[in-house]
Amino acid sequence: MTELSPTKQGIKIDSCSDMKYFIKRTSCPICGSSSYEQKCSIPYSSVELSKYIYEFYSNQGSFDFNKLMKACFVAAQCNDCLGVFQLNIPNEIFTAEIYEKWLDPIKTYNLFETKKPVGYYVDYLQGVFRLLTSVGKLPSDIQVFDFGMGWGSWLMLCKGLGCKVFGSELCEARKKHAVGLGIQVLEYSQISQHKFDLINIDQVLEHVANPYEILIHLKGALAPNGIMRIAVPNGNGIERLLAVMDWTADKSSPNTLNAIAPLEHINCFTPKALRKLVDRAGLTVFNLPNYPRMEILHSPTMEPRLFASINNRVKERMRPIYRKIIPSKAVERDSLSTDIVVKLGRPRF
Ligand SMILES: [Zn+2]
Numbered sequence: 001m002t003e004l005s006p007t008k009q010g011i012k013i014d015s016c017s018d019m020k021y022f023i024k025r026t027s028c029p030i031c032g033s034s035s036y037e038q039k040c041s042i043p044y045s046s047v048e049l050s051k052y053i054y055e056f057y058s059n060q061g062s063f064d065f066n067k068l069m070k071a072c073f074v075a076a077q078c079n080d081c082l083g084v085f086q087l088n089i090p091n092e093i094f095t096a097e098i099y100e101k102w103l104d105p106i107k108t109y110n111l112f113e114t115k116k117p118v119g120y121y122v123d124y125l126q127g128v129f130r131l132l133t134s135v136g137k138l139p140s141d142i143q144v145f146d147f148g149m150g151w152g153s154w155l156m157l158c159k160g161l162g163c164k165v166f167g168s169e170l171c172e173a174r175k176k177h178a179v180g181l182g183i184q185v186l187e188y189s190q191i192s193q194h195k196f197d198l199i200n201i202d203q204v205l206e207h208v209a210n211p212y213e214i215l216i217h218l219k220g221a222l223a224p225n226g227i228m229r230i231a232v233p234n235g236n237g238i239e240r241l242l243a244v245m246d247w248t249a250d251k252s253s254p255n256t257l258n259a260i261a262p263l264e265h266i267n268c269f270t271p272k273a274l275r276k277l278v279d280r281a282g283l284t285v286f287n288l289p290n291y292p293r294m295e296i297l298h299s300p301t302m303e304p305r306l307f308a309s310i311n312n313r314v315k316e317r318m319r320p321i322y323r324k325i326i327p328s329k330a331v332e333r334d335s336l337s338t339d340i341v342v343k344l345g346r347p348r349f
Helices: 047-057 092-102 105-111 118-135 153-160 172-180 188-193 211-219 238-244 271-280 306-325
Strands: 022-024 036-043 072-078 084-086 088-090 143-147 164-168 196-202 222-233 283-285 337-344
Touching: 036 047, 036 238, 072 088, 084 238, 088 092, 105 172, 118 153, 118 196, 118 222, 143 153, 153 164, 153 196, 188 211, 196 211, 211 222, 211 271, 222 271, 271 283, 271 337
Parallel strands: 143 164, 143 196, 196 222
Antiparallel strands: 022 088, 036 072, 072 084, 222 337, 283 337
8 A cells, every 4th residue: 555644734735636547527416416515525645534445445455545646535515406426536447446456356245245144135035025016017027127236136036036137237257147147147238128127226326427327228228117226325414424524434333424435435315315316317206015024034143243233123123113104205214225216207296
């Protein structure tokens, strides 16, 4: 790792002068407005941010801090949709390097994919069950597409229920893995040749430079009665978090900046901003029917961390109550993610 700036006070204005690996945005990626306000700016070479970068990436792959030395993390808030976004985003080549080398696919697979407890897949299955039931067809007639499918585990649940499954990924190792699982892998240009009953976009739109354009592209692949599920990190309260700017806060901390993680979560959606994006794309919120949740497999022994387990179990217990009180609420919230399910058509006001 390159030597870091010695002090917080040592940061100079011109430390953000070299942007050869970045693109500077000039409008809100969520609603397109060019009216926004800068909320915070900090050089990547600052002690606190460089330490965060080092700790975040050092065990996930090989990273090159030189590319960040003269760049700044800058967060701005849109005055129209109130979404928050990073103003300086990695360019296409640097983005590919981050997702292929800084986040080495095999290392991250071993670190995260192999550590997921059964409860993780039960949660996935609950969602799949609700979504597929809402499609209203026999599983063998349902075509499902997962945009940014990762290692394909969500699609495998759909496949296990009998659906025809398709997915896309940028990473070659993940594509190869998916082909081995019997998933039909599509390139971006091939997506619009299909009509899917269910499209899943889970933890993807926060990573991309152009979420609106991608949503329009995927909308073109939605069958007339199809539904699309979008899930992104929940950016509620991000203004407070940016004011505190605690780079030592981990993902479970109330001060976590994960929703706007430097270099990766370049778009930060509140539920309202996500709603604005889907409205802009001409999609209508679709209210999923409620079903009882399967509780049987939620065993505390599956969770390695006691406090996380208690916290999650309380949330799990509260969620059906929340749904019962506000049954028409399509945007579901918890501390980490916000989901919305949409279908074709403009909302009726
Ligand atoms: Zn906006």
